[in-house]
Amino acid sequence: MKKPTLKERIIETALVLFEKNGYHGVTVDQIVTESGSSKGGFYHNFKSKDELLYYIHDVFISYVLEKAREAYDNFDTPVSRLCAMIQSFTKVFDLYKPHITVFYQESMYLTGEFNQQINEKRDDYRKLIIQVIHEGQENGEFRTEVPAEISAMAIIGMVNWTYKWFNKDGPLTIESIALIFNDLLLHSLLTEKAKNQEAVQAFLIKGQPIQK
């Protein structure tokens, strides 16, 4: 493990502080003090406090988007693609919980240019989910009674909200939660016929309540 650069240290510190106190609840002086740096060091690495916020957003959304694309490429059916995406996304909470909290709490304070770049990636992610659902509706595995756009937002909402309540030291691991999410989703989105396919059954939870 190579020793972290000042830039990395600043980002780490800011992340922890932002998660706890919000972007506006943390001053540059605090970040600088806590990271054992200085104003000079900070502004040498970032054009502004805004840019730091942008970096944090970008690291997270870029990672998630890439993982979703990988999930899409590595599987070849709508069900397995969707499940893989949900799993990879949910698992990100272990790694990037502070990023995610900041992402959803503070994105409105991103200005102009920064805001636009993040929004593009966010849109790409949403479109990818909608696309998978559409593909599933076309091949008859997904119910068509519910519009794909709404299903997508329901999914995204369910998963995203996890940042408000997930606790690493709680009774369930993030992996268990990901399994539950997949189970809930498939039960609500698939046709009865599709649910009976063997390949799908593997994603559903049977019998006893899931445990850690």
Add this chain to the structure above:
Amino acid sequence: MKKPTLKERIIETALVLFEKNGYHGVTVDQIVTESGSSKGGFYHNFKSKDELLYYIHDVFISYVLEKAREAYDNFDTPVSRLCAMIQSFTKVFDLYKPHITVFYQESMYLTGEFNQQINEKRDDYRKLIIQVIHEGQENGEFRTEVPAEISAMAIIGMVNWTYKWFNKDGPLTIESIALIFNDLLLHSLLTEKAKNQEAVQAFLIKGQPIQK
């Protein structure tokens, strides 16, 4: 319609501004100017900018909690209770969208006393949902493979997230969205046997995709 008091005018104005620019993106001076008031008028009605934020939070959460309790009291089966709660909650978006946006974006900036009071009501709401699911699991209508606590958070997440994307002028009314949410929920939470009951079937969507 009686003419609004200054206090009401300030709250209305602040709501619109907060929704658009965030709590920290709006100054007291702006609120005062836009509402045709003054610093004095503002601080005569509110102890601080914080207290204004608290008021906005409280109006919304109190309303939602009351509606949920009504829903519980007016129905007598887990399924109908849950559906009624989801419907009343979802429909609130027409009425209180700015409150909700502020509620979820800015609640972290509520301090001490204020924060505590809001959290209590939020907890009460969550507990009520969990209770209904538990009751449904006990009478055999709800699946027991998934923990009630997680189901509850999945539901709350799905519904709450609506504030990020719902648009009054979009293709779907909030009532249609509420119906879809109920359909998705029941499909994922109920046992196969329960889904076939006539009383439950009424809450499910059949045939063609739902339209406005």
Add this chain to the structure above:
DNA sequence: CGTTATGTACCGACTAGTCGGTCTGTTTCC
């Protein structure tokens, strides 16, 4: 009834403090 007293809602110039950002060094590293 007219006048004075009193409470309440509201006004707006002012202030004390804060915080993002700059500027002038100093150190580190090639």
Add this chain to the structure above:
DNA sequence: GGAAACAGACCGACTAGTCGGTACATAACG
């Protein structure tokens, strides 16, 4: 020695909150 990385004193714009005052209503008084 020169450039990049960093330190920290300093600045100025901005903002939540204050405070002395006004306008107006209702009540008390003679």
